[in-house]
Amino acid sequence: MAPRYAPSLRYRLAPLLLLLQLGFIIIFAFFAEIQSKADVDGEPVSNIYPEFQDVNAMAILGFGFLCTFLVRYSFSASAFNLLVAVIATQLALILNGIEYHRGKIMLDLRSLVEAEMCTASVLISIGAVLGKTNPVQLILISLLEVSGFILNKWVLQILLKGHLMDRIMALHIFGAFFGFMLTWILYRKGSEQRFEKEKFDKKTGLFSMLGTMFLWMFWPSFNSVLVDDGRKLGAMYSTYLALAVSAVTAAAVSVLSSPKGKLNLIHMQSCILAGGVAVGVSTSVIHQPWEAMTIGFAAAVVSTIGHRYLKMHMLLAFQCHDTCAVLSTHGLPGLLGWLAHLLLQIKDCDDHTMAIQFAVFHICSLLITITLSLSMGTITGLLLKVNLWRPTQDKKCFDDQAFWEFPHLAALK
Secondary structure: OOOOOOOOOOOOHHHHHHHHHHHHHHHHHHHEEEOOOOEEOOEEHHHHHHHHHHHHHHHHHHHHHHOOOOOOOHHHHHHHHHHHHHHHHHHHHHHHHHHHHOOOEEEOHHHHHHHHHHHHHHHHHOOOOOOOOOHHHHHHHHHHHHHHHHHHHHHHHHHHOOOHHHHHOOHHHHHHHHHHHHHHHOOOOOOOOOOOOOOOOHHHHHHHHHHHHHHHHHHHHHHHOOOOHHHHHHHHHHHHHHHHHHHHHHHHHHHHHOOOOOOOHHHHHHHHHHHHHHHHHHHHHOOOHHHHHHHHHHHHHHHHHHHHHHHHHHHHHHOOOOOOOHHHHHHHHHHHHHHHHHHHHHHOOOOHHHHHHHHHHHHHHHHHHHHHHHHHHHHHHHHHOOHHHOOOOHHHOOOHHHOOOOHHHOOOO
């Protein structure tokens, strides 16, 4: 007989989803308007749509397949990723519209792309608690984190007059530290011993690698979609070169750090993306190919070493059970990209006063982003600990059967 799971989703997930969606419909009905002009910021829609497709593929296919490496949680990993993405994107459209138009939500492809990029911070964070939360908790995470990330954008714009690209690309740092706080607050006793179902095999590893390939292929579009036309090609080249170098470097460091001298599948799935993360944070100041390649090399080294050693040390020292090691995949490369941005900007600045001023503003932007991400992560984590949401039991973590119907496992009557 199949194991019996508490039917908690009926009275929590369904009302929450219906209430949210009806609320979104009402807001869009009264406050949203689709721009009817044939171009967006002077650029034809036909030129923007391929970039939107690339970003959409990253959010849905890339992150969705990337998290399917767990043997008994692949259904939930891919489907819940889609559920979180579409809800977070709708909320981001509303909040961004209010931020920019003071009460009137103007919709076009550019605003949709920006909303999906805000959603990427949520998709990063949920990787830290992958398999240990139920869908209701994931929806709450998406609502609170998107709100926090857009608040961070607003604060950086008002206080520091930061560029849109720099504010958006803070998503890697924001998402990683938000997820760090979540996994610290939601820590489960006994996590030092691997969960019974927290494992992967060849089949799920292959699907997860497919997600990595989607992310790797479309990352140049992700990093360049909001860049001005004059620098868009440079951003694409820089991202591709950084990704190429990080793929080669991650493979080499993975072999060198392995006791048996073999490649590690997790390293190849996550660390080859480190160059794209780091260059995305610093793309506005990269002017030479070797700069992007150097950043990609350093990011891969830092990310691979972090995957090999940091995840276990974080678990033992700080009681942070980070399922997907988002701190090593996005947090450390993001911080490296921030440092590269600072150094390259100072190098290109002839005026020492301007260089000092930029350094102060740049450091303040990082401190604000980390402070808000940790604060919002703390608030969200404390909210998720309330028993009202029926947290997943330890023995049911990383198990699709807690949430999905499997007819071939149904008990015969």
